[in-house]
Amino acid sequence: MRHARSDRALDLQIHLSSVRIPQLSDPDDEYYWCVNDLELDKFSTKHTWEFLRPRGPVQDWTATVWFKGSVPRHAFHFWVTQLDRLPTRTRLASWGLPIDQSCCLCGNALENRDHLFLRCEVSQHLWSMITRRLGYRTFTFHTWTAFIAWLGSNRPSHSTTLRGIVAQATIYILWYERNNRLHNSISSSPAALFKLLDRLIKDTILARRNMKSFNGLLRRWLAFS
Template sequence: MHRKLRICDYRPLMDQLKGASPPGPPVLFPSQGDANYLTLSLLGCIKSIESLCSRFLWNGNITSKAAEKVSWNVVCLPRSEGGLGLRNLSIWNKTLSLKLVWLLHTRSPQAEQLHIILCSVQPPSLSSVRDCYNWYVDDLYLDSFNTARTWESVRDRSSTVDWESVVWFGGHVPRHAFHMWVTHLDSLPTISRIAAWDHNVENSCLLCNAPDENRDHLFLRCRFSERLWKMIIRRLGYQPFLFHTWTSLIEWLRMKDYTCPQTLHKLAAHAVIYHLWLERNNHLHNAVFSSTDRIFKNIDRHIRNTILARRGRKKFHSLMCTGLRFS
């Protein structure tokens, strides 16, 4: 192309993407083919597409402005490094552009001859020996371009996290795991975080009216949350106990014992965190209040349904029997 792309050049693509956005819950993990389709050489177009992806991720639609809780750079990290594993299109574009550089040197003799004729310039040659090319990445010389290795070399990185298996365990409920991920990163708009931006907001817990509604208080130390946790812990076959810090909850979810399977621990904890946040938002936005008994029944029914839906998986074979043993 003899000039840079303008907005009017890629507007049809943006209109097609907006029109192709399906209704319903957002698809969090596009395929590699989708990423290839979205890869363009224009930074502005890529940023526009990433903006649509961000809106779809956080809002479930692409019309309203994204209420981002976690930065896009973190979202695009692998799960093992604390992200969701989405592709950063800017870096993916760079990776595929490097592939074009490789293809320039590994084209067929016919294509090379055509290029020579079109350019009318004889390529320089210091030797009669045919040139050979290797792709050098991560201290390795490869005979051909390797997209996966190149992507791993140029992408953003972060330190490996030790809580990946707590959030993204096999058989997790997607909406619960996603909410657990945001909660673990302490990115939920709790009253304490909102009060840090707006000092006119009264910083008190919406479930128990105690001061300072932060993550640890809302989900672990609130009187309402404590009553619900005691019911859940007893339902799992333990003597009631409480968690006083988020770290202690994560450590408990990583522990193995003979009383209750680890998968059931995580299913229950995810469900508790998710339903507590729902209850908190119902207090705030709808002035609707539910008892801990009602929430417990909803969680218990949801866990049973989850186990039944996954009963064909090896980890879930005995979970229903374990759950019924302490009912």
């Protein structure tokens, strides 16, 4: 064996040197899997994964991020946004980068999550068109907490599934527009963004028209157009 490079490696070598070499007359070896003090007859991927990555408590906002019929890339992006892990300008500046922290959409305030997606004049204009299309009176979101509460509310006259796919698509499109302005110097008006969103929502509903939760959703989306 090679020379040990650590005390733990040395202890292992000492232990191996003390183990008796197996003989042909010895009975066959037996093995078993032990996961979290639980002896198993065979390897269990589920038990091993649960032990290596213990589950945390279920969050109240889980259903607004992961629901049946959501667009995977929109849901993943919304999850990262919910955790406030997007590289907004204020977040990049907190890492020590010497950058301008003003909003890429309006330039009138610091670019953080709540401002970029809810309080910016561009996002507010887009949200006003969206809420009217969903059958609400025009209103604004002041905090991300209020936005998540709105998504999780249950009203018989409004579809939770439609509200979810529209909200996730809107957050995705606003981030796309932010990056397009920042990296490509190309900007679109709120009306153009809504047109893109409208096409995206229609395609999403048509692709899932055989799912029970999407039955009649296109009619609801077009009811106030």
